Amino acid sequence: MRSGDVHTPADDPPAGGTGDRDLGRLADTVERLRREVERTRRAADDRALIELAKGVLMERLSCGPAQAAGQLASLAGKAGVPQLELAADVVNQAARDRISDVAQTESGASVWLRATENAALGASDTQAVARSLVEHALSPLGATAVAVWAAGPDSCLTLAGYAGFGPEEARRWHHVPPGVVTPATRAMVERRTIWHADTGLPSIGRQSSRGGRVTAPMITGGRVLGVLEICWPQALPPRPPRIERQIDALAELCAHTLDAPFAPLGQDGPALAEIVDLADALPDPALVLRAHTNAQGDLADFRIQHANERLTDGERLLLEAYPLVPGGLLLEAFPLAAGGLFARIEQVLATGEAFRAERMPLGLSSTGVADVSVTRHAECVLLVWRDHDEGARLAGILEHAQRLGRIGGFEENALTGEITWNAQLFSVYGMSPDDRPIPLERLRDHAHPDDEVPIGRFLRTVLHHRRFAATAFRLRRLDGVARHMRVVAEPVFGPDGQFMAIRGAYQDISSQHWTEVALSVTRDQLAHTEQQSAERNRLALQLQHAIMPPSHGTMESFGLHIAVRYRPAQKEHLVGGDWYDAVALPNDQILLSVGDVAGHGVEAATGMVVLRNALRGLATTGAGPAQLMAWLNMVAHHLANRLTATAVCGLYDPPSRMLRWARAGHLPPILLREEEGAELPMVRGPLLGAFTDARYEEGELQLQAKDTLLLYTDGLIERRDHNLRHAQDRLLDIARRTSATLDHRLDDLLTHCNSDTDDDTCLIGVHLS
Numbered sequence: 157m158r159s160g161d162v163h164t165p166a167d168d169p170p171a172g173g174t175g176d177r178d179l180g181r182l183a184d185t186v187e188r189l190r191r192e193v194e195r196t197r198r199a200a201d202d203r204a205l206i207e208l209a210k211g212v213l214m215e216r217l218s219c220g221p222a223q224a225a226g227q228l229a230s231l232a233g234k235a236g237v238p239q240l241e242l243a244a245d246v247v248n249q250a251a252r253d254r255i256s257d258v259a260q261t262e263s264g265a266s267v268w269l270r271a272t273e274n275a276a277l278g279a280s281d282t283q284a285v286a287r288s289l290v291e292h293a294l295s296p297l298g299a300t301a302v303a304v305w306a307a308g309p310d311s312c313l314t315l316a317g318y319a320g321f322g323p324e325e326a327r328r329w330h331h332v333p334p335g336v337v338t339p340a341t342r343a344m345v346e347r348r349t350i351w352h353a354d355t356g357l358p359s360i361g362r363q364s365s366r367g368g369r370v371t372a373p374m375i376t377g378g379r380v381l382g383v384l385e386i387c388w389p390q391a392l393p394p395r396p397p398r399i400e401r402q403i404d405a406l407a408e409l410c411a412h413t414l415d416a417p418f419a420p421l422g423q424d425g426p427a428l429a430e431i432v433d434l435a436d437a438l439p440d441p442a443l444v445l446r447a448h449t450n451a452q453g454d455l456a457d458f459r460i461q462h463a464n465e466r467l468t469d470g471e472r473l474l475l476e477a478y479p480l481v482p483g484g485l486l487l488e489a490f491p492l493a494a495g496g497l498f499a500r501i502e503q504v505l506a507t508g509e510a511f512r513a514e515r516m517p518l519g520l521s522s523t524g525v526a527d528v529s530v531t532r533h534a535e536c537v538l539l540v541w542r543d544h545d546e547g548a549r550l551a552g553i554l555e556h557a558q559r560l561g562r563i564g565g566f567e568e569n570a571l572t573g574e575i576t577w578n579a580q581l582f583s584v585y586g587m588s589p590d591d592r593p594i595p596l597e598r599l600r601d602h603a604h605p606d607d608e609v610p611i612g613r614f615l616r617t618v619l620h621h622r623r624f625a626a627t628a629f630r631l632r633r634l635d636g637v638a639r640h641m642r643v644v645a646e647p648v649f650g651p652d653g654q655f656m657a658i659r660g661a662y663q664d665i666s667s668q669h670w671t672e673v674a675l676s677v678t679r680d681q682l683a684h685t686e687q688q689s690a691e692r693n694r695l696a697l698q699l700q701h702a703i704m705p706p707s708h709g710t711m712e713s714f715g716l717h718i719a720v721r722y723r724p725a726q727k728e729h730l731v732g733g734d735w736y737d738a739v740a741l742p743n744d745q746i747l748l749s750v751g752d753v754a755g756h757g758v759e760a761a762t763g764m765v766v767l768r769n770a771l772r773g774l775a776t777t778g779a780g781p782a783q784l785m786a787w788l789n790m791v792a793h794h795l796a797n798r799l800t801a802t803a804v805c806g807l808y809d810p811p812s813r814m815l816r817w818a819r820a821g822h823l824p825p826i827l828l829r830e831e832e833g834a835e836l837p838m839v840r841g842p843l844l845g846a847f848t849d850a851r852y853e854e855g856e857l858q859l860q861a862k863d864t865l866l867l868y869t870d871g872l873i874e875r876r877d878h879n880l881r882h883a884q885d886r887l888l889d890i891a892r893r894t895s896a897t898l899d900h901r902l903d904d905l906l907t908h909c910n911s912d913t914d915d916d917t918c919l920i921g922v923h924l925s
């Protein structure tokens with residue numbers, strides 16, 4: 157710009173113009189270079205596979221590199237296939253491995269599987285292996301992410317390599333401790349390939365890869381080295397067998413990348429030397445084992461790398477037909493190990509999780525039973541066992557029983573005067589094992605004075621008469637605690653009849669004694685309670701019979717024939733609060749009522765007296781049935797300790813033959829007219845005592861000559877196996893039967909209404925002449 161020129165914004169380049177275009181060109185260049193690097197790497201992998209095939213041909217044809225290259229090109233031309241595919245076939249025929257097995261059924265997978273193998277073997281670390289898997293093998297399968305887990309001790313996992321996940325996600329999942337259930341740990345513990353949907357288990361990349369995933373254990377020589385976890389962005393379709401075989405081949409390929417070299421058979425590498433030194437330092441018999449695989453690479457047996465010097469003579473007798481030398485097979489030396497021990501060793505080798513068991517049947521033990529420990533150390537397994545001696549086992553059982561029964565044993569040598577107590581007897585006496593045992597003849601010094609007579613009799617029988625004896629006494633321990641004890645003792649004689657020793661035992665029976673005391677007190681209290689209950693029931697029954705005797709009652713008044721029946725409960729403790737009443741009032745009306753107080757016993761009987769007498773008194777006011785029920789509800793709620801009861805009340809006017817009635821939660825009366833019977837309409841009225849201001853409806857019934865009215869309590873019809881409606885229908889059927897007199901009708905109802913609750917029953921019959 158010349159001096160004096162004016163600069164304007166229009167002179168600048170357009171915004172986002174040249175600068176953005178330059179950035180776009182740079183991004184295109186970077187992407188182009190990335191693709192060229194990818195093509196170069198793929199081409200290098202393809203050349204590596206071709207060079208590997210040329211090496212196979214050189215060995216097979218005994219020719220040089222040029223002849224091998226020419227032979228490969230010639231064979232590819234004749235077969236009409238690319239040299240890369242023919243090279244993969246040549247390598248497969250020479251390798252005879254799992255990839256070869258896959259290639260026999262899936263020719264298209266052979267090239268990229270071998271390319272993946274070359275890339276993995278040439279990778280500098282497991283992280284590079286994971287990237288190679290995604291680039292070469294998993295993209296054709298539609299997978300987008302992979303995690304290579306290395307197995308550690310006690311079934312933990314460490315993320316050895318990953319691809320398709322972010323670094324932050326990988327950092328969070330660097331280590332999976334023992335006991336955490338993830339898809340990868342499931343595959344490791346179960347030792348099988350598992351195909352997962354989104355099951356909700358915690359797993360790497362679960363938020364970003366919500367599709368399907370597969371976890372395949374990486375197994376070499378029976379040992380799970382790790383787990384290969386492959387993720388898809390979408391749900392997996394039904395998996396064809398070819399995909400399963402390819403996944404297994406990839407898992408085996410990754411296993412070789414994690415497999416750390418170990419000392420060859422017969423050579424003591426550093427790791428093996430450390431395990432051998434550990435086995436020799438143990439106080440129990442031990443074997444150092446290493447996996448032995450068959451031609452297919454599967455675990456077939458365990459080679460005995462070392463046996464320490466702690467094997468017993470009995471255990472070495474098992475080896476007479478098979479010398480125990482390094483390299484010997486476990487099942488050949490100890491065939492009985494196949495009965496469960498072999499599977500345990502295999503599990504420890506596979507997962508690294510230690511196994512321990514007590515009293516396990518063992519083919520290596522001279523006694524057949526031993527405590528066993530199996531642990532994995534690098535590629536080896538350390539097997540340690542300890543024989544169970546039968547005598548020691550029985551002694552342990554006896555000691556355990558003595559401790560549970562609080563029994564202590566003793567022996568007093570009559571020749572030397574030596575006294576021997578076991579540890580439990582010191583505990584029973586509250587003494588230290590370093591204290592001097594107490595002679596049996598000094599037992600009085602440590603017993604309660606009131607027990608001197610039985611102790612003296614016991615000591616005379618054992619020490620003087622030299623016969624078996626036993627007694628119970630109260631021990632005063634040195635720590636001031638008093639215990640109830642039982643002691644038994646007997647003399648021991650030699651072959652010539654000479655008195656040799658006294659053996660016996662003490663047992664702490666304090667808990668049994670106090671239990672017996674408590675039971676005795678409980679029995680006394682129970683007898684007293686039963687006596688009180690019987691007295692209360694007797695008083696309730698007398699009160700009930702005084703008010704409502706069970707004998708028949710009849711009443712003739714104003715052209716009415718009234719009959720009543722009362723049937724008390726057969727069991728005295730079920731005496732209830734049922735009542736009936738039929739009385740002529742001062743206004744020449746007839747009061748008819750039945751009721752039932754809730755509960756049994758004295759409370760129910762006294763409550764019945766209160767309500768029955770209250771209703772009689774209230775009826776003299778001339779109030780109607782509904783008002784009488786309302787007043788009686790107030791009595792039950794406020795004046796009778798909040799009783800609850802059901803009742804039905806009727807007032808019959810002889811001149812008009814009109815019956816007014818009300819009910820309080822009770823079953824309605826039954827009207828029998830001209831050989832027909834039906835319940836009166838259900839008028840509303842709640843239970844007595846349930847509500848403070850309850851309201852009751854009143855019903856009216858015009859009676860006719862020859863009518864019969866029945867009022868009853870539910871004890872007449874209740875059954876445990878039928879509902880109440882069924883029982884009411886049954887009552888109507890019986891009531892409709894023809895009867896010569898009202899008394900016969902009531903007796904018939906009591907006989908044929910087969911209730912089974914053993915409750916009180918009240919029944920009133922009213923017949924108009």
